[in-house]
Amino acid sequence: MLIQDATLADGRVVDVRTKDGTIKTVQSGLDPQDGERIIDADEKLLLPGAIDAHVHFRQPGFEHKETFETGSRSAAAGGVTTIVDQPNTEPPTTDGGAFDQKARFASDSYVDFGINGGVTESWDPESLLDRPLFALGEVFLADSTGEMGIDLELFGEAVAAATDRGVPVTVHAEDATMFDESQQSGDAGGIGIEANTDLWSAYRTAAAEEAAIERAVSVGQAHNAQIHIAHTSTPEGIDAAVSGGATCEVCPHHLFLSRDDLGSLGTFGRMNPPLRSEARRQAVFEKVADGTVDIIATDHAPHTETEKQQGVWDAPSGVPGVETMVPLLLAAAAEGHWSLERVRDLTAANPASIFGIETKGTIEPGYDADFALYDLSRTEQIRGETLHTKCTWTPFEGMDGIFPELTVVRGSIVYERNPIAPPIDIDIDDVDAPSERFGDPVGQNVRQ
Numbered sequence: 001m002l003i004q005d006a007t008l009a010d011g012r013v014v015d016v017r018t019k020d021g022t023i024k025t026v027q028s029g030l031d032p033q034d035g036e037r038i039i040d041a042d043e044k045l046l047l048p049g050a051i052d053a054h055v056h057f058r059q060p061g062f063e064h065k066e067t068f069e070t071g072s073r074s075a076a077a078g079g080v081t082t083i084v085d086q087p088n089t090e091p092p093t094t095d096g097g098a099f100d101q102k103a104r105f106a107s108d109s110y111v112d113f114g115i116n117g118g119v120t121e122s123w124d125p126e127s128l129l130d131r132p133l134f135a136l137g138e139v140f141l142a143d144s145t146g147e148m149g150i151d152l153e154l155f156g157e158a159v160a161a162a163t164d165r166g167v168p169v170t171v172h173a174e175d176a177t178m179f180d181e182s183q184q185s186g187d188a189g190g191i192g193i194e195a196n197t198d199l200w201s202a203y204r205t206a207a208a209e210e211a212a213i214e215r216a217v218s219v220g221q222a223h224n225a226q227i228h229i230a231h232t233s234t235p236e237g238i239d240a241a242v243s244g245g246a247t248c249e250v251c252p253h254h255l256f257l258s259r260d261d262l263g264s265l266g267t268f269g270r271m272n273p274p275l276r277s278e279a280r281r282q283a284v285f286e287k288v289a290d291g292t293v294d295i296i297a298t299d300h301a302p303h304t305e306t307e308k309q310q311g312v313w314d315a316p317s318g319v320p321g322v323e324t325m326v327p328l329l330l331a332a333a334a335e336g337h338w339s340l341e342r343v344r345d346l347t348a349a350n351p352a353s354i355f356g357i358e359t360k361g362t363i364e365p366g367y368d369a370d371f372a373l374y375d376l377s378r379t380e381q382i383r384g385e386t387l388h389t390k391c392t393w394t395p396f397e398g399m400d401g402i403f404p405e406l407t408v409v410r411g412s413i414v415y416e417r418n419p420i421a422p423p424i425d426i427d428i429d430d431v432d433a434p435s436e437r438f439g440d441p442v443g444q445n446v447r448q
């Protein structure tokens with residue numbers, strides 16, 4: 001494949017030649033070779049495929065919410081070429097057998113994947129850590145979907161066991177003893193968007209996140225472990241992670257939404273950790289823009305609309321996001337909030353280097369040919385009904401996004417927005433949405 005005249009995040013306009021799934025050459029003025037597929041990028045933006053280090057694709061156990069097939073199509077259509085699945089499935093990924101079973105399901109994936117292992121009282125560290133885990137995590141220090149919360153003693157044992165094997169640990173850091181129970185007697189409102197979900201934000205306090213992060217990083221330091229704090233939602237939490245020697249991630253919902261949005265989102269804005277005050281959101285945004293935060297990951301946590309149509313205390317926690325992460329970040333870049341290089345680093349280069357995925361995250365010779373092409377002049381409004389996840393809704397409905405035209409995984413086109421030759425059985429005049437096409441599910445485990 002030869003991609004001609006692509007603009008990289010640093011502004012260089014280059015040709016990119018791939019061969020056998022790998023980037024061969026990056027320079028301008030390359031001549032096409034016999035039989036080579038040529039893609040004219042027309043100076044559109046070519047980003048390394050995003051690595052979303054935090055998704056819940058729900059398989060096995062909750063296939064009505066998502067599967068590797070549907071979740072990875074959503075990833076591909078959002079410019080994400082590697083996803084990392086979390087362990088709160090059924091069975092939970094807490095032993096070698098459960099890991100192997102999940103790995104078989106994951107072979108349906110359109111994009112590359114990593115599989116995390118989880119910790120519960122009944123986990124089997126021997127067999128689990130024997131498998132090619134992406135990371136141990138997310139290790140839940142408080143209950144979230146799946147009720148896998150554990151105490152600090154078990155956390156310490158888990159960190160020690162993972163570190164022995166050179167495996168990084170990702171942490172869901174909230175301290176349930178610091179939740180504000182008094183909120184439970186507040187006016188809960190109705191169901192779904194009528195629910196008073198601000199109570200959820202008031203209940204799972206910012207202080208509970210900061211305290212749990214402080215504890216997690218100190219356990220990490222005691223064991224000389226590699227700790228990554230998942231979905232930090234507060235500036236205090238980010239500072240605690242960074243000063244404690246951990247890396248941290250921020251999710252698009254904590255970057256673009258706040259408690260001020262809960263009036264219209266209701267339970268569709270309930271997740272863990274919860275949405276924070278607008279002032280905290282802005283401070284988190286600043287820390288992403290200035291490079292304090294290491295990565296953006298989505299915590300893509302689909303639940304059906306029916307499941308969300310409950311009261312504030314009964315609806316499940318979590319929102320989808322794998323398809324809208326890069327589009328939202330690029331739209332914000334187009335508005336001048338951060339550079340394209342920042343987007344590239346937060347979504348590709350940094351996750352690759354933090355988790356030691358040596359062949360991904362960079363458009364340079366020798367790396368995997370994972371990338372996506374974007375037309376920065378084509379901002380559109382995000383619509384839940386056009387996304388490819390099983391989840392029919394998005395908390396980002398109506399917000400600006402810049403979606404990819406083309407997504408490539410190890411040299412294979414997995415998603416094409418406006419195929420140059422439309423499929424013959426579709427009359428292009430009959431479709432009002434842009435036509436699009438998926439390639440084959442070529443996904444492989446990034447750890448062998």
Ligand SMILES: NC(=O)N[C@@H](CC(=O)O)C(=O)O
Nearest residue numbers: 056144145271272301317318
């Ligand atoms: N974030 C959430 O609110 N929910 C996640 C679990 C998690 O990441 O805590 C889910 O699996 O639904």
Ligand SMILES: [Zn+2]
Nearest residue numbers: 138144172272
């Ligand atoms: Zn979590």
Ligand SMILES: [Zn+2]
Nearest residue numbers: 054086138299
């Ligand atoms: Zn999660």
